[in-house]
Amino acid sequence: xxxxxxxxxxxxxxxxxxxxxxxxxxxxxxxxxxxxxxxxxxxxxxxxxxxxxxxxxxxxxxxxxxxxxxxxxxxxxxxxxxxxxxxxxxxxxxxxxxxxxxx
Amino acid sequence: xxxxxxxxxxxxxxxxxxxxxxxxxxxxxxxxxxxxxxxxxxxxxxxxxxxxxxxxxxxxxxxxxxxxxxxxxxxxxxxxxxxxxxxxxxxxxxxxxxxxxxx
DNA sequence: ATAATTTGGTTTATAAAATAAACTTGTTTA
DNA sequence: TAAACAAGTTTATTTTATAAACCAAATTAT
Numbered sequence: 001x002x003x004x005x006x007x008x009x010x011x012x013x014x015x016x017x018x019x020x021x022x023x024x025x026x027x028x029x030x031x032x033x034x035x036x037x038x039x040x041x042x043x044x045x046x047x048x049x050x051x052x053x054x055x056x057x058x059x060x061x062x063x064x065x066x067x068x069x070x071x072x073x074x075x076x077x078x079x080x081x082x083x084x085x086x087x088x089x090x091x092x093x094x095x096x097x098x099x100x101x102x103x
Numbered sequence: 104x105x106x107x108x109x110x111x112x113x114x115x116x117x118x119x120x121x122x123x124x125x126x127x128x129x130x131x132x133x134x135x136x137x138x139x140x141x142x143x144x145x146x147x148x149x150x151x152x153x154x155x156x157x158x159x160x161x162x163x164x165x166x167x168x169x170x171x172x173x174x175x176x177x178x179x180x181x182x183x184x185x186x187x188x189x190x191x192x193x194x195x196x197x198x199x200x201x202x203x204x205x206x
Numbered sequence: 207a208t209a210a211t212t213t214g215g216t217t218t219a220t221a222a223a224a225t226a227a228a229c230t231t232g233t234t235t236a
Numbered sequence: 237t238a239a240a241c242a243a244g245t246t247t248a249t250t251t252t253a254t255a256a257a258c259c260a261a262a263t264t265a266t
Contacts, residue, residue, distance in 0.1 A: 001138055002119040010115065011253075016105040019194045029214070035104055042254050044216055065262065067214060085195050091122045092188050114224075132243070145225050147245055168233065170243060 002090055008053050009084040013038050014046045018081050021056060021073040029069040047071060055080055105193055111156050112187040116141050117149045121184050124159060124176040132172040150174060158183055 009015055016036045021027060027035075033043050047069075050056045055077030059070045073081075112118055119139045124130060130138075136146050150172075153159045158180030162173040176184075 002115075002122070002140070005115050007252090010113070012105075012108050012113065013253080015194050019105070019196060022196060033214095037105070039255060040215060041217080041256075044214095045254080048216095067261080069215075085197070088191070088195070091118050092191070093122060093125060094188070110223090116224080136243095142226060143244060144227075144246080147243095148224080151245095170232085172244075 003087040005087055005091075006080055006084045008049060008055065009080060011046070013042060014050055015084075017043075017046060017050065017071075018055065018073065018077060021071060022078065022081065026070055026072040028063075029071070032071065050077070053077075053080075106190040108190055108194075109183055109187045111152060111158065112183060114149070116145060117153055118187075120146075120149065120153065120174075121158065121176065121180060124174060125181065125184065129173055129175040132174070135174065153180070156180075156183075 009018060013036060016038075017032060020032060020035055029040075029043070029047075032038075032047075033040060036043065038046075047056065047058060051058045053076075054074055056071050056073055059072070061068045061070060112121060116139060119141075120135060123135060123138055132143075132146070132150075135141075135150075136143060139146065141149075150159065150161060154161045156179075157177055159174050159176050162175070164171050164173060
């Protein structure tokens with residue numbers, strides 16, 4: 001009836017990060033921070049969790065002389081996101097086509 | 104970009120309860136427990152939170168000699184649920200019609 | 207040159223939440 | 237009438253989210 005919602009994705013900030021990375025494909029730390037409105041500390045922690053789960057990959061490079069943390073979604077992450085959305089639908093009373101179910 | 108997700112609804116069990124009450128209109132404690140697979144303690148706590156927020160109303164009656172806790176969603180709760188779903192869409196990359204956005 | 211500020215984060219501490227375990231009250235059954 | 241059960245509630249524990257404090261390197265101001 002109510003499938004489990006992947007706890008890693010059922011988090012406002014982590015979900016926002018994943019959503020962002022799906023549309024942008026890859027993004028730098030400061031950009032993600034700005035788009036999500038997160039504090040740097042919180043973002044750092046949540047990126048770690050996503051990376052540890054293999055949902056994103058984090059590449060640490062340099063942009064000129066400045067460190068640059070680049071994040072990219074992985075196939076595993078994309079699959080997890082899609083599964084999460086599918087599971088959520090059972091809760092939201094919306095069909096795969098998105099219309100609200102009349103009861 | 105990423106609207107706040109009502110923390111009261113962004114909880115697996117509370118969301119399941121709300122979803123259930125929307126389709127059944129009203130339901131008894133043991134039924135909700137069975138449908139959601141929650142433990143009684145957890146369910147009791149989460150129902151309290153929803154009731155305190157005015158999202159559901161809880162009526163304590165008797166069914167014969169046994170106590171019977173009946174739950175019903177309120178207009179406030181329904182509105183909150185709809186707002187939550189609308190907010191979630193921004194995260195899920197689905198349009199109001201439900202199709203996945205291609206980037 | 208060097209002190210102050212900014213950038214780009216990480217680590218650690220705190221606050222809040224979810225969850226289960228233990229308990230209560232009354233009822234039915236052996 | 238003692239044991240088991242039903243229907244919850246309360247309390248304690250674990251997990252999670254979040255922010256505050258911190259650090260290193262680079263840039264800017266004096």
